[in-house]
Amino acid sequence: MYPWAPVEVPKISPSQGVPEKLSLTDSMSGELVAVGPEEGTARMYVCGITPYDATHLGHANTYLAFDLIGRVWRDLGLEVNYTQNVTDVDDPLLERARETGRDWEELAEDQIELFRSDMVGLRVIPPTHYVGAVESIPSVLRLIEGLLPSGLVYQVDDSEHPDWYFETAAAPGFGRISHLGEAEMIKLFAERGGDPDRPGKRHPLDCLLWRFARPDEPSWGSPLGPGRPGWHIECTAIALEHLGVQFDVQGGGSDLAFPHHDMCDAEAVVATGQPLAQAVVHSGMVALQGEKMSKSKGNLELVSRLRNKGADPMAIRLALLDHHYRSDWEWTDAELEQANQRLARWRSVLNNDATLPAADTIAEIRKALRSDLDAPRALAAVDAWVAASLAVEGDDATGGAEIAAAVDALLGIKLDTLG
Ligand code: 5CA
Ligand code: ZN
Numbered sequence: 001m002y003p004w005a006p007v008e009v010p011k012i013s014p015s016q017g018v019p020e021k022l023s024l025t026d027s028m029s030g031e032l033v034a035v036g037p038e039e040g041t042a043r044m045y046v047c048g049i050t051p052y053d054a055t056h057l058g059h060a061n062t063y064l065a066f067d068l069i070g071r072v073w074r075d076l077g078l079e080v081n082y083t084q085n086v087t088d089v090d091d092p093l094l095e096r097a098r099e100t101g102r103d104w105e106e107l108a109e110d111q112i113e114l115f116r117s118d119m120v121g122l123r124v125i126p127p128t129h130y131v132g133a134v135e136s137i138p139s140v141l142r143l144i145e146g147l148l149p150s151g152l153v154y155q156v157d158d159s160e161h162p163d164w165y166f167e168t169a170a171a172p173g174f175g176r177i178s179h180l181g182e183a184e185m186i187k188l189f190a191e192r193g194g195d196p197d198r199p200g201k202r203h204p205l206d207c208l209l210w211r212f213a214r215p216d217e218p219s220w221g222s223p224l225g226p227g228r229p230g231w232h233i234e235c236t237a238i239a240l241e242h243l244g245v246q247f248d249v250q251g252g253g254s255d256l257a258f259p260h261h262d263m264c265d266a267e268a269v270v271a272t273g274q275p276l277a278q279a280v281v282h283s284g285m286v287a288l289q290g291e292k293m294s295k296s297k298g299n300l301e302l303v304s305r306l307r308n309k310g311a312d313p314m315a316i317r318l319a320l321l322d323h324h325y326r327s328d329w330e331w332t333d334a335e336l337e338q339a340n341q342r343l344a345r346w347r348s349v350l351n352n353d354a355t356l357p358a359a360d361t362i363a364e365i366r367k368a369l370r371s372d373l374d375a376p377r378a379l380a381a382v383d384a385w386v387a388a389s390l391a392v393e394g395d396d397a398t399g400g401a402e403i404a405a406a407v408d409a410l411l412g413i414k415l416d417t418l419g
Helices: 057-075 091-100 104-121 134-150 182-191 231-243 254-272 303-308 313-321 333-350 359-370 375-390 400-411
Strands: 022-025 032-035 041-046 079-086 129-132 153-155 164-166 207-212 227-229 247-253 277-283 286-288
Touching: 022 057, 022 277, 022 359, 032 277, 041 057, 041 231, 057 079, 057 104, 057 247, 057 277, 057 286, 057 303, 057 313, 057 359, 057 400, 079 231, 091 104, 104 303, 129 134, 129 231, 134 153, 134 207, 134 227, 134 231, 134 254, 164 254, 182 254, 207 231, 227 231, 231 247, 231 254, 247 254, 254 277, 303 313, 313 333, 313 375, 333 375, 333 400, 359 375, 359 400, 375 400
Parallel strands: 041 079, 041 247, 079 129, 247 277
Antiparallel strands: 022 032, 153 164, 164 207, 207 227
């Protein structure tokens, strides 16, 4: 388990007339559904980074969306078991290490460290379990063993590289997350790390469970032969181990709906008889220069680059939260500029002697977030309070401290520091 510094969350008093449930758009049903238990522990798995390059604003946007979910659950009085993986061995990481002449483990460690410091800067509450693929190999192997009796696991007939595969498309309900047809699936599978054309597979959509050792790649001994885990089984195993069956929310960016989330779900259904999660939630894609920001294309704006140039992390957070979590949008420098101005306005009013009472605004923030995580509407509620407070006269400080605590607890924006 990789350690991650804690983030403090202030306690705020409850509001009247606000729904006592968080509703989110579930990719399986396509509908707004209530997520999380009535009481006890809410369980969420979010797909973590592949640590071969620095955190860009697209990653940050995704992790902020799921951070808000955890904050809303905590505010509803629930405990949160938030599990996130880090894909600390996989093709893109090994390729980047080879290209740059670096040791793959050192590259991963450096990028994980940078990611965590970016997340801490953005006041993302750490996952309960932040778990690597490598340390999870025993649980990956146990899960594959559990899949064996289904008859859907097989080794390709390749004397040099007898890799292990899973007949994904045979799993009950396969495709219920992406809702794609087979031809589209095969096309996307090829584009997103899959191998539909691999000779010897029973079906083009079968996914790799255990990649047999290659001479120039790291590998681990196992009853399946020496090798390393495939990508999808990594997340399925980590999620089931740390959250149990059919947990509340599985999440990640919308680029993961297919193949990744459909394939994880297929593995879980065959292994446990139940879907991996009760709801699957996807965040939108952030673009730069007209294309999805991506490490492989190199069109990136990095959180660390902005921070090194002196950007206030709270302004970065505010800029990202001003877009609804499901929308696809394009980053420009103007986003940060506007967020800086907004933050300055909010901070200046908090220093005023008199402001409006806070209760209605805090109820508005809660309502907005509990209704499909509408952060832009929550920010607009704070704007309205700030604008109205500017007109308040006298020296009777009223709602300022409560607003600051609510904006911190619910939105993760700390107003009393300059970042
Ligand atoms: N390690 C796998 C998941 S198990 C992976 O996809 N890693 S990643 O580093 O490529 O992406 C990490 C997370 O950021 C994923 O949830 C992905 O959906 C999200 N993400 C990647 N690019 C963007 C983007 N441009 N906008 C929003 N989210 C993004
Ligand atoms: Zn994943």
